[in-house]
Structures are given as C-alpha cells and as structure tokens.
Amino acid sequence: MNLGSIALSNLRRRKTRAAFLIAGLLIGIATVVALLTLTSSLTVEAQNNMENYGANILITPQSNAMTLTYGGVTVGNVAVGARELNQADLGKILTIANRKNIAIVAPKLLGAATVKGKTMLLMGVRPDAEFKIKRWWVLDGRPMANDAELVAGSAAARELGLQMGDYVRVGGKRFTVTGLLHETGSQDDNLLLTTLAAAQSLLHKPGRVSMVEVAAQCSNCPIEKIVAQISGVLPGTKVTAMQQVVQSRMHALGQFRSFSLAAAGVVLGIEALVVFLTMMGSVNERTREIGVFRAIGFRRGHVVGLILIEAAVASVLAGLLGYLAGMGTTYVVLPFVAEGSAHVAWAPLLAPGAVLIAVAIGAAASLYPALHASRMDPTEALRAL
Amino acid sequence: MSGRFIEISALEKVFTGEGKAVAALRGLELSVPEGTFLGVMGQSGSGKSTLLAILGGLCHPSAGTVCVDGIDLYGLPGERLADFRREYLGFVFQAHNLVAYLTALENVMLPLSVKRMSRVAKRARALDVLDQVGLVDRADHLPSAMSGGEQERVAIARALVNEPPLILADEPTGSLDTDTSAEIMALLKHLNDQGITIVMVTHNPENQQFFHRTVVLRDGRVDCELPACEAGTPLYRPARV
Numbered sequence: 001m002n003l004g005s006i007a008l009s010n011l012r013r014r015k016t017r018a019a020f021l022i023a024g025l026l027i028g029i030a031t032v033v034a035l036l037t038l039t040s041s042l043t044v045e046a047q048n049n050m051e052n053y054g055a056n057i058l059i060t061p062q063s064n065a066m067t068l069t070y071g072g073v074t075v076g077n078v079a080v081g082a083r084e085l086n087q088a089d090l091g092k093i094l095t096i097a098n099r100k101n102i103a104i105v106a107p108k109l110l111g112a113a114t115v116k117g118k119t120m121l122l123m124g125v126r127p128d129a130e131f132k133i134k135r136w137w138v139l140d141g142r143p144m145a146n147d148a149e150l151v152a153g154s155a156a157a158r159e160l161g162l163q164m165g166d167y168v169r170v171g172g173k174r175f176t177v178t179g180l181l182h183e184t185g186s187q188d189d190n191l192l193l194t195t196l197a198a199a200q201s202l203l204h205k206p207g208r209v210s211m212v213e214v215a216a217q218c219s220n221c222p223i224e225k226i227v228a229q230i231s232g233v234l235p236g237t238k239v240t241a242m243q244q245v246v247q248s249r250m251h252a253l254g255q256f257r258s259f260s261l262a263a264a265g266v267v268l269g270i271e272a273l274v275v276f277l278t279m280m281g282s283v284n285e286r287t288r289e290i291g292v293f294r295a296i297g298f299r300r301g302h303v304v305g306l307i308l309i310e311a312a313v314a315s316v317l318a319g320l321l322g323y324l325a326g327m328g329t330t331y332v333v334l335p336f337v338a339e340g341s342a343h344v345a346w347a348p349l350l351a352p353g354a355v356l357i358a359v360a361i362g363a364a365a366s367l368y369p370a371l372h373a374s375r376m377d378p379t380e381a382l383r384a385l
Numbered sequence: 386m387s388g389r390f391i392e393i394s395a396l397e398k399v400f401t402g403e404g405k406a407v408a409a410l411r412g413l414e415l416s417v418p419e420g421t422f423l424g425v426m427g428q429s430g431s432g433k434s435t436l437l438a439i440l441g442g443l444c445h446p447s448a449g450t451v452c453v454d455g456i457d458l459y460g461l462p463g464e465r466l467a468d469f470r471r472e473y474l475g476f477v478f479q480a481h482n483l484v485a486y487l488t489a490l491e492n493v494m495l496p497l498s499v500k501r502m503s504r505v506a507k508r509a510r511a512l513d514v515l516d517q518v519g520l521v522d523r524a525d526h527l528p529s530a531m532s533g534g535e536q537e538r539v540a541i542a543r544a545l546v547n548e549p550p551l552i553l554a555d556e557p558t559g560s561l562d563t564d565t566s567a568e569i570m571a572l573l574k575h576l577n578d579q580g581i582t583i584v585m586v587t588h589n590p591e592n593q594q595f596f597h598r599t600v601v602l603r604d605g606r607v608d609c610e611l612p613a614c615e616a617g618t619p620l621y622r623p624a625r626v
Contacts, residue, residue, distance in 0.1 A: 001494040001507055006487070013486035013527075292482045295443060296496045296543070297471020299464040378443045 003302060007309040018314060021278045025318030026325060028271030029358050033326025033350060035260040035267075038334060040345040043253050045338055057214035057227060058240045059093075061085055084109070084208035087196075089234055093214065096229035104215040106133045109196060111203040111210075113171045116160055122170065123191045124199020133215050137188070140164065141179030147198040150175035154182060155189035170194070171202040268361060275365035279311060283373040291378045300374035307370035308363055315362030319355030326354070390419035390551070390582050391440065396449035398435050398605075409435040410446070411605035417584065417598075419454075419550070422577040424593060425586045426611075427602035433586045434555060436602065440584060441474055441553045442466045453551060471496060475544025479556040481536040483528040483543075489535075490515065490524040493542045500547075514542040518572060534565035541572060545581075552576065554585040558592065570595050 011018040061083050085107075093105055106129040113122040127143040141164050144151055150170065152162050157180050162168060166177045170192065183189055200206050216226050223241045231239045283290070293303055330344050347353075396413040399406050410432045417423050425433050438444040439451055442458050451458045453473060461469060470476075483492045493511040500507075515521045518538040528536050537557060544552050554573065558566035566589070574595045577583050585592070593599050599611040608614070 001491060001498045001504065003498060006491075006495075006498060009491065010486050288482065289484055292478075292484065293495075294467065295441065295470065295476045295482075297467050297469075297474075297547075298499060299467045301464070302499050379438045 003306050004309055007306055007313060010310060011313060017278070017282060021275065021282075021311075021314045022318045022321070024274035024278060025271060025315055025358050025362060026322040028267045028274075028361075029319055029322025029354050030325035030329060031267045032264040032357070033323050033354050034329040034333065035264050036350065037327060037330040037344060037347070038337065039253075039257045039260045040347060041330065041334055041343065042256065042338060044343070044345045056223060056242045057216055057230065058242055059085065059212040059214065059230065059234065060210075060238045060240070062236045062238050084205060084210055085212065085234075085237060087207045087209050090209070090212060092233040093212075093230055096226065096233055098216075098226050098229055101216045101226060102214060104129050104133045104213075106130050106213045106215075107196060107209040107211075108213070109199045109203060109205060109208060109210050111199065111205070113192070113202055115168060115170050115192065118159065120156055120160070120170075120192050121187075121190050122194065122199055122202065124194050124196040124203075126196055127193075130193070133213055134188070137184065138182035139179045140182070141177075144178055144193065144195055147195050147201070148173075148175055149178045149194070151179035151181060151193040152177060153189040153191040153193075154180065154184070156192050157181075173198075173202060268357070272361050272365040275311070275362055276369065279307065279366045279369035280372070283307065283369045286373070287376065290373050290376055294376070294378035303374040304370040307366055307373055311362040311366035311370075312359055315358040316355055318362070319358030320351075322358060323351045323354040389416050390421070390454060391415065391417035391584070392450075392452040393436075393440070394450050396436070396439065396451065397447045398432075398439060398444070399447045409605055410439070410449075413449070413602075413606050415600065415607055417582065419582055420577070420580050421582055422574065422595060422597045423582075423584045424596035424599035424611075425584060425602060426588070426590075426599060427608070431602040432605040433602055435605075437553050437555050437584065437586055441476060442470050471499070471547060473549055473551055475541075475547065475549040475552040477537075477540050477544050477552060477554040477557045479559040481528070481533075481540045483536055483539055485528055488525050488527055489520060489531065489539045489542075492528070492539055493546050495543060496547050511542075511546055514546045515539075517545065518542045532565075533561055534568060537561060537565070537569050538572065541569070541576075545576065550580075550582060552581055552583045554583060556586055556588065558587070558589060566592075 087107060090105060090107055093099075094102060096102075106126060108130070109124040111122050112119050114120070127145075131137060131139070131143050139151065141151070150168065152160070156162070157177075160168065162177050162180070164177055164180060168175055168177060175194065175198075181188065181191075181193075194202070196209070200208060214230070216223065227239045227241045231237070290303060293306070298306075327344065334344060393413060393415040396410050396415075397408070398410040399408050401407075409430075413432065413436065415436075425436065427433050435444065439446050440453070445459055450460075453469075456469065456473075458466060458469060483489075484495065487495065490508070490511055493515055494507050497507040497510065502510075512521055512524060515524055518541055520535060520538055520542065523531060523535060523539075528539070531539065541557070544554075552573070557573070558569050561569060570592055573583055573585065577595075585596070593611060601608045601611060601614055
C-alpha cells in the first residue's frame with residue numbers, strides 16, 4: 001500500500017465524486033478535441049477542395065499592354081504585341097513538378113460575335129472545367145454538351161430575349177440555348193458561352209485560347225512556386241497568382257481557428273474552475289480523514305501528493321475518455337458544418353495532447369486544494385468530527 | 386518502568402479566537418516513566434485533550450517543553466514532527482477515525498503507506514497486528530460493515546502497526562458499551578504489559594483499575610494524582626451542564 005493505492009481506493013469507492021470530477025474534465029477535453037479536430041478537418045477539406053473557391057492562377061498572353069480601367073470603366077487599352085495562347089501548349093501545365101496540386105485547367109477564348117444584330121461577348125470554354133471552377137454559377141437548364149449548344153448569361157439573355165430551348169444564330173451558325181445563368185453581378189452576366197471548339201471556329205482562331213484559369217490546391221505548397229513552374233513551361237505567357245482567393249479563404253479558416261482556440265481556452269478555464277471547486281469540496285469533506293493522515297505521521301508533502309495523485313488519475317481517465325468523446329462528436333457534427341464531403345482529420349498527437357492537457361489542468365486546479373489540505377491543523381481537523 | 390520517558394515542563398497553551406484568549410494549559414508539569422499506563426482524568430475543559438494533542442506533536446504549545454524519549458518535540462525542525470508521530474506514536478481516537486473507503490487491513494496499513502517497505506512486508510505486518518487484536522478474519526471488511534468495538538480494535542491495530550513505544554488514547558471506550566469497553570481496556574493493558582507506554586484520557590472511573598497512575602487535571606494543571614486526591618475532586622463531570 002502506498003499513496004497511489006490510497007488514491008485509487010478513494011476514487012474507486014467514492015464513485016459519485018470521482019465520476020463528477022472526471023465528467024467535469026471530460027466535457028472540457030471533449031469540447032476542445034472536437035473544436036480542434038473540426039478546425040483541422042475543415043482546413044484539410046478546404047485544402048482538398050480549393051477549386052470550390054475558384055481559380056487562383058491566371059495565365060494570359062505576355063504583352064506590353066496597359067489596360068486603363070478604373071471602377072469597372074475601361075477608358076483605354078494600349079496593347080503591343082498581344083496575342084493568344086496556343087492551346088496545344090496547355091498540356092505542359094500538367095508536366096510541372098507540382099502537377100498533383102493542379103485541380104482544374106480552364107482555358108477560354110474570348111471574342112465579339114454578332115447575334116440578332118447586336119455585338120455580344122462570346123466565350124468559348126471547356127464546359128466540364130468551366131462549370132467546376134465557377135461553382136457559384138447557378139444554371140437553369142444544363143451546360144452545353146456539344147458544339148451547337150449555348151448557355152447565356154442573365155444580361156445577355158435579357159438583351160437578346162433568349163429562352164430555354166430557343167434557337168439562335170451566332171456569327172451565322174445556329175445554336176440551341178440549353179442553359180441560362182442566374183445573375184452573378186459580374187461580367188459573366190454578359191457572356192454567351194459555347195464550347196471552346198465552337199468559339200474557335202466562329203472567331204476563326206483554331207487552336208488558340210485567350211486566357212487560362214487554373215485552380216491549384218496550394219495550401220500546402222507556396223502558390224508562387226506553382227506560378228514559377230508554369231511560367232517555366234509556358235514561356236511568353238504571363239502567369240499571375242490570384243492570392244486574394246486563397247488568402248480570403250485561409251483568413252476565414254484562420255478566424256475560425258482563432259475562435260476555436262479562444263473557445264477552447266474559455267472551456268479549459270471553466271473546466272479548471274470545476275476541478276478546483278470539486279477538489280476543494282472534496283478536501284473540505286475529508287477534513288477528518290486528512291487530520292487522521294497527519295496524526296499518524298503523514299508529512300504535508302504526503303497529503304499534497306495524495307490529492308495530486310487522485311487528480312492525476314482522474315485527469316488521465318478524463319483525458320482518454322474526453323479524446324474519444326471529442327472525436328465521436330466530430331464525426332457526428334462535421335457533416336453538418338462542412339459543405340462538401342469532409343473527412344475527420346486524425347491527429348496522432350491529439351490523444352496524448354488531450355491527456356497531457358487534462359493532467360496539467362487537473363494538477364494545476366488541484367494544487368491549491370492540496371496545499372490547503374496539507375496546511376490543515378490536525379487538531380482542528382480532528383476536532384471537526 | 387524506568388527513566389523519564391515523558392518529561393513535560395511548564396507547559397502552557399493559550400487559544401485565541403473571537404477576540405479573547407482562553408488558557409487551556411497553565412504551567413503543567415508531568416513526568417512519566419517508560420512502560421507506564423497513565424490515566425488522565427478531569428472535567429471537560431480541564432486541558433486533557435489539549436495535553437494529548439501537544440504530547441502527540443499535533444499542537445504547538447504557547448510555552449514550556451515536551452520531551453519524549455529525550456526528544457524535544459517542539460525543537461524538531463520542519464516536518465520532523467510528522468516523522469516523530471509516525472515512528473514514536475500510535476493514536477487511538479474515541480471516534481475510531483477509520484478511513485471509510487479503506488478496508489480494515491488497508492486502514493491498519495495506512496501508517497506504513499509512506500514507509501519504504503515492500504508491499505508484501507507491509508501486508509504481513511498489518512495482518513500480524515490485526516491478528517493481535519483478533520480481527521484477522523475481518524481484514525477485507527470496510528469500517529461500515531463492522532461494529533463499534535471492532536472499529537476500535539482496528540484503530541488500536543493501526544496505532545500498533547509501526548511498533549511505537551508510546552500510544553496516546555483519547556477516550557477510546559467513550560462510545561462503547563460496558564462489555565466492549567472491558568475488552569478494549571484488556572487489550573490496551575495487554576499491550577502495556579509488553580512494554581508500550583500508554584497515556585489515556587478517560588471520563589470513566591472504572592478504568593482506573595488498569596492504570597499504573599491516574600492524574601487529574603484542573604484548570605490546565607495537574608491537580609492531584611489518584612488515589613491521593615481529596616474527596617470531592619471532580620474527575621469527569623462536565624464543567625457546564
């Protein structure tokens with residue numbers, strides 16, 4: 001028999017108080033584990049679905065043009081040597097070292113086309129890539145499935161009086177309207193979308209593209225690195241990182257992480273208070289017992305050790321159970337807070353971390369009660385019978 | 386009985402609280418040879434329990450000295466007083482004061498729990514002492530499953546487990562019936578016969594038959610020693626009714 005076995009006996013035979021102490025710690029640890037795991041899982045989800053948030057790299061032809069635009073109004077454009085990109089070169093993008101980080105390559109050819117006597121902005125795209133990279137587009141109907149189909153932006157459809165299923169001639173070629181975009185509030189509202197091949201044919205620019213939008217999963221790799229690699233395989237192009245897309249998403253996640261950490265701190269503080277009150281209650285309830293311990297020769301250090309061992313044992317149990325409860329909570333909650341198909345991110349260090357945090361809080365919150373117990377006057381303690 | 390095992394000189398204890406000071410002991414003098422079974426009697430408030438607490442190293446005196454086996458208790462540094470209690474003393478309380486969540490065996494092993502001994506040796510020693518008090522078959526029972534007399538015997542076993550030369554007992558038969566009280570007194574007498582010095586506070590005059598000496602306290606001093614006390618000396622009546 002030693003201090004450890006006395007502590008275990010106390011916890012084992014005073015089940016209600018032990019359960020209350022463990023529950024107090026467990027709830028806090030579970031909350032912290034759930035918050036941290038949720039944050040981590042959402043971050044991983046964001047990293048894995050960066051294309052959901054649009055393109056983050058723009059490839060345009062190298063030119064000495066200076067577009068004079070302010071507040072959405074273009075007042076002039078001085079272009080020298082502007083030219084399109086060669087579609088055949090785009091395959092080189094998928095040869096870069098970080099090609100695994102490339103999620104979507106969406107080339108497009110822009111040009112003016114006459115429709116019903118009006119000059120409209122025509123954009124040829126790869127429907128699968130374009131509609132994937134523009135997740136925020138809401139479409140009535142469906143994307144174009146062949147070179148004779150067309151999707152109209154909301155303003156363009158209004159201007160031309162287009163309805164779903166209408167036939168319309170663009171540059172002399174007949175197209176079927178298969179989809180109408182909802183208003184986006186952007187330049188996309190003015191577009192007439194066709195397949196890339198159809199646009200190349202209409203605009204007489206076979207094998208050419210005006211620009212390429214690329215979605216790269218770049219959270220774990222510097223976007224600048226991918227930009228440099230693409231620039232390397234596509235000489236004569238201008239490759240620009242659209243940092244704000246990534247940064248705004250990461251900023252949102254960073255804010256959520258900060259909120260989670262702050263919430264975790266508050267929960268841990270409350271948890272420490274619960275442990276403190278429970279242990280103080282326990283010490284006061286055990287006044288007589290502590291008096292006996294002191295009377296039979298326990299040093300103050302022995303009394304402190306006994307209380308802290310009890311707290312540590314309860315904390316280890318609470319840490320382990322809290323970790324499991326927190327992970328379980330994450331499994332239940334994650335599908336409701338994640339938009340996509342997110343997976344719980346297992347962090348191997350979180351389990352020992354949870355136990356360590358529980359033990360640290362349990363020990364810290366029990367220190368004063370333990371010292372209080374050790375300072376009890378044995379005669380007062382025994383008189384309190 | 387030989388030597389001066391306990392030597393108490395000019396012992397004073399003043400309790401202060403609620404703005405007023407109460408003198409519990411006023412220059413108490415007492416000398417007890419080794420092997421003595423000493424009874425301490427007196428009215429409530431005469432200083433018996435305070436004397437026992439100070440003798441047990443639980444309560445610092447306001448003045449005076451207390452020596453046990455030549456050790457000046459209150460001259461001991463730091464936590465050595467706790468070590469003294471562990472090595473020299475066995476306490477037996479009126480209320481038994483067993484730890485409710487420990488079995489009889491575990492309660493007896495309690496003083497050994499902070500000693501460097503093997504688990505097997507601790508258990509063997511505790512079982513041996515439980516056997517001495519006739520409770521080895523109740524070793525695995527919790528106090529709540531034992532009678533008052535059995536609990537008192539467990540408390541005595543706990544006091545004995547460290548083989549102390551001195552046992553301090555504060556009204557150990559106070560809550561027991563007549564037959565059980567006689568059993569406990571016989572057990573204490575048996576221990577005293579083995580050479581253990583016992584100082585026992587009691588209100589029961591019938592216990593005098595077991596004592597070598599009986600001192601009567603009054604107003605914080607040794608008033609007299611039975612049977613030499615004057616007739617009418619208050620032995621146990623409460624000071625206030």
